[in-house]
Amino acid sequence: MRKIVQIVLAAALLVPAAAWAQQKGGVVIRSVSEVEVKQKNAEGKEEVKRVDATKTKVLPGETVIFTNYYTYSGDKPATNVVIKNPVPDHMIYLDGTAAGAGTRIEFSADKGKTFGTAGKVTVRSADGKERRAAAADYTNIRWTLEKPLNKGAKGSVTFRAKVK
């Protein structure tokens, strides 16, 4: 069910370089990084708590949980929604940790040129031979939403990576 409607807003006319028809109230995405710490609760029981990684110490070998929260406030449904997140420098993607409800998750081992589902990504070795990419080879992750976003929709996608 895809209706094609041409909407030309004044704002778009002011930016002729942008050929898109940008509507007001689009997708907003917010990235959060957290680490898990073990703490003792009031009853003296050990529990795992997530804390803001930007406000604590992160050491080599430790795992960071990245979560991208999105909201949509446009009037008309947003289609072809693709969230991209390069694996940050100095980090290694941890296999099987990318998640996102209602999304198709793909990976790239060539900085986003080509994508494939987990285990089907190839990478070229130094000797020019193609081989199957390991999770540690992944450079980019993308989540393709399977359904359009309606006004007020919100959700999140996540992955974990380890500091080298």
Next chain:
Amino acid sequence: MNTRTASIIVGLLLCLVTALAAPQGAAAATAACTGIGNTASVAYSVAGAAQTPVSSNTNTITVGNKVDVVVTTTDASPGPAVVPNQVDVLLHYTITNNGNANQRYQLSAVDLATGVTTSVFVGNQTVTDAVLVSAGTATTGDNAGAALATTATVAAGGTLNVTIKATMAAPPLTDGAYDVFALRARSLKVDGTTLEANGSSTIDSAAGTCTADVVLGDGAGTDDAVAGASPDGSHSARSAFHVVLNNLSVSKSSAPYNDPINGTTSPKAIPGATMEYTVVISNPGGSSATAVTVTDILAGTLTPVTGTPTWSSTNGGNVPCTNQAVANIASGGWACVGTGWAGSTLTATIPTLLSGETATILYQATIN
């Protein structure tokens, strides 16, 4: 027969032999102080028209400092063999900075002369004096046997080789005894004096100098600064001087050289015959033996040949030695040795017998 006997350690020197080796391999940990930023983006269409992709905020993580040091010894158990009076004997240790910042260490040579029960190196001898040298500068001696210390900086992922250098004491030392030394590296803050501890601290790393959180992450060594508390920012390893006295071996054989009837052709051991005695001394020890003195007292049925014997050709000792024995030392060839005959007593001295070397001593006597 006088073997070289032994007694132990006089001088102890701590020498920094190599400095700041480069980090090895690609597996080096991310440098402390490094900022890791993450930004996500989203692309979408509305009503079939692609919209300008939207980026998220960038959240930046600062990598903290994991302090992790490992000390190992490269000496094979049970440690280098030493003999009394031996100089410049070395124990070898390697300090590896497995942390992700450049780290200053307090290095201590800990003498474990007493109470050592858990080491692969067992037993002990007493240290009477020790001197610490760091980069060529000697500090005072260590008559009390207390830990000696200096400081050194090792780059993240780098190694530093450290030796403890000692002079063995005069004899007597007990064969098979050990003197165990632990080398301990204890992490210091950038100021070079305060001990590193968990918490916020100034860090010097490949990513620059910053203030970041320090987490002690070292394992337990044999003789760490804080016993039983790991991680404590320190690590240690043991090696030992191992006293191995050179127990020389000696064997003696004889053969008729000349008899009054047959001369030198198939001589027999009959009265009036000249016998040639061969004494073989070997040094199976790990170091040279010096002033090896062989003494032989002839039985009353023999009279020494005190003149200038002619030696059997098989022994090749055509060196004229009057009233003396002749010796073939592998490293020096045939020579007259010792003070020779005094009555029926022969004294032959080998100046130096190298490790693994054999000396052959010849002398003659006639059967009365």
